[in-house]
Amino acid sequence: MTDSKKAPARPALKAIRGTRDLLPDQTPLWNHVETIARNLFARYGFGEIRTPVLEATELFARGVGEETDIVSKEMFTWEDRARAAGEGARSPESKAQLLTLRPENTAGVVRAYIEHQMANSGALRKLYYIGPQFRRERPQRGRYRQFWQIGAEVIGPPSSGSESPLRDAEILEMLASFLDELGVRGWRLELNSVGSSQDRVHYNEVLRAALQPIGSRLCADCQRRAVTNPLRVLDCKVPEDQALIGALPRIADHISADSQAHFDAVRAALEACGVPHHLNPRLVRGLDYYTRTTFEFTVATGLGTQNALLGGGRYDGLSEMLGGPRSPGIGFAIGEDRLILTLQAQQEEDAKGSGTSPRELLDAYIAPLSRAQDPAALALAHELRSAGLRIEVGDGSFKLRKSFEIADGLARHIVLLGEDEANSEIYTVKAFSSGEQTRITRAKLAEALRGLQSSSTNFVQ
RNA sequence: GCGGCUAUAGUUCAGUGGCAGAACGCCGCUCUGUGGCAGCGGAUGUCGUGGGUUCGACCCCCACUGGCCGCCCCA
Structure with missing residues (x-):
């Protein structure tokens, strides 16, 4: 360091921010989780679907919602260049296309459902996927820019029974079984209904009106949400705001009788299956396509503040929003990275005092x-x-x-x-x-x- | 995107404005077809990157990058 051999600084190639390598000491657990999922889903009649990691940006803008955080600021999006002249392009002015690395998989699955005319068979489709998703967020424990989701969708024309509350309950019961089979301890299911899309439009107006006079007394984030996405005000965690928010009109009081009956039926079926759940009237999901039943499974160990292990809900209008036939549906996405963190944290708890665990040996x-x-x-x-x-x-x-x-x-x-x-x-x-x-x-x-x-x-x- | 903490050996971490350290791991020998133990010996490294202050910076200052924690948001 004293002489002049200051070599040109070499860049040192590293995995880019928010992405990581899963090495052979990790992958067995990942494979275990995925195997359990595949076997369980098969028993419920689900088939695997694999959709492209790349989609047209418009798919997410229309499906997930232009105003959502995911679409407005978290997507990896770029303009794919128009075909170069030398590539034998017929039309020299073929336009560049906006492409996006999928930030979630439901929109892609529904796009495929429409594209392959799956509604035409009249049957209920049950599809599951396992794959990487991408969001440009600040990395943190349990939050990566490339993360993995295990998800499933039940979708079909109304005549296939896709709207039945039984489908909602079946999905939730399957998830409870999945976590139990994996040995996840202390999970908690929170449940809410945000009503039909019409209910949502109506409630949004009611909420906006109620927020008008008190808006200035809420935190800065809520003031922004009150304009862009009033529902999200309900999700605010700032202590000073709680009294005001608690006094706001409740979703439950503004959903239609049909939506209420549907929700009651879901809960009755859950009771019958013995799936423990908690009502959370303020549970609001951040994607615009959700209607009626919404849910979240949380867990106390291993995740710190990112305690949502999986989430999902109904999306009765999504197919139509994407130009498809009327096909109500319900689905969920499990944060596989978070699931793994939870399992590892549990293993560490268990290993306390029991020494080191044996590893698998070659013959x-x-x-x-x-x-x-x-x-x-x-x-x-x-x-x-x-x-x-x-x-x-x-x-x-x-x-x-x-x-x-x-x-x-x-x-x-x-x-x-x-x-x-x-x-x-x-x-x-x-x-x-x-x-x-x-x-x-x-x-x-x-x-x-x-x-x-x-x-x-x-x-x- | 905002705020805080942080970056030293393969790993976990000490450290001081004046020659870079420990433990574990690794390599060698004791011991050339029988290991795990033990003894002895050895190598670790642009002290994250780039700049600045200083006679002198791993240490102080600034920027950048990465990681972690919180916020936001979500899975």
Whole structure:
């Protein structure tokens, strides 16, 4: 640092802000969560759909809502260049298109539902997805710019029963089962009805009128919301505002009899299934397409202030907003990153005092005793792997001591492969758990290594 | 987008305006076909990036970038 070798500062390539790598010590838990979800959803008759990560910006502007925070300030949007002259463009003035990295997946699923004319079969469609979403927010625990959602949608023409309160209750019961099956403890379901789209328009006027005289006494954020999105005032957490907000007209008093009856039926079905839930008349969701039933599952451990694990609701008018046929629907999105954080926090709680958790081991480590044995070692590994075993191969340049150190903690057995073994095809095998060492013929090796295979899977890193 | 805290070895973290530290991990030897233990030895690094103050900056100041916490919002 004293002399003049100030090299040109190299940039150091790193994952960009708000994105991250999931390494092999993490991915087993992710796969576990996704496997549980896939199996469970299948039992409820859901099929998987995969939609593009890229959509036309207009889809979200119309679907999610121009005025929402997500659309107005959190999307990764850019102008895709018009086709260049050299690309054989027929029309030289083909316009550039606004594209957006999807900030959520419901709009994309409904777009696909319309595009593939799924309404025409007349059947109720049950679709689920697992994939990354993108929002340009300030990163924080449980909040990333690329984050993963596991979600599902139930949608269809009214004649398919898509409006039935039974669908709402079924979705909520499925989510409760999902969290229980994963072992998420202490979840809480909060439920509300924001009424039909007409109810919302009506209530918005009532609310705007009620806010008019008191607006100036609310916090700055609420004053802004009172104009742009009055419903969101109900979600305010500023202590000074609570008295005023509490006195505002309530949604429940301004929804139609139909909406009220629908909501009552949802709750009755939930009671019948024994799904615990709490009414929260001030639960308001930030996406414009929600109607009637809205809900949120929260959890106390692991997430700090981002305690919403998943959310969702009805969107009876979304298909029409996107130019499709009338097709009421209901869906949800689980924050997979947050779910993982919750599970990891629980595991840490559980691990307190119970020492370290074992990790999943390979079946055997093959240790060639000299470089001359390397080819034979790889051949043996191939043979055993073909037999379905999980095998790692060492290197003939390693000292035997080193091979043992590597093998222990990585595999359940070590197989020594030296000149004797190569000639005799009788291998020396040692089991780490017992310390027992035996000599086994090549023909019986796979079978011997398979014995004692641990069937329990472990996801603790 | 706003406010606060923070960035030193592979990891977790000490540290002082005057030669860069510990623990764990890693490598070697004791010990050339039998590891986990132990003893001895070794290497760690543009002290996040760029500027400024200073005789001298890892330390003080500013900016930038990243992370964390809170707000906003959401999953």
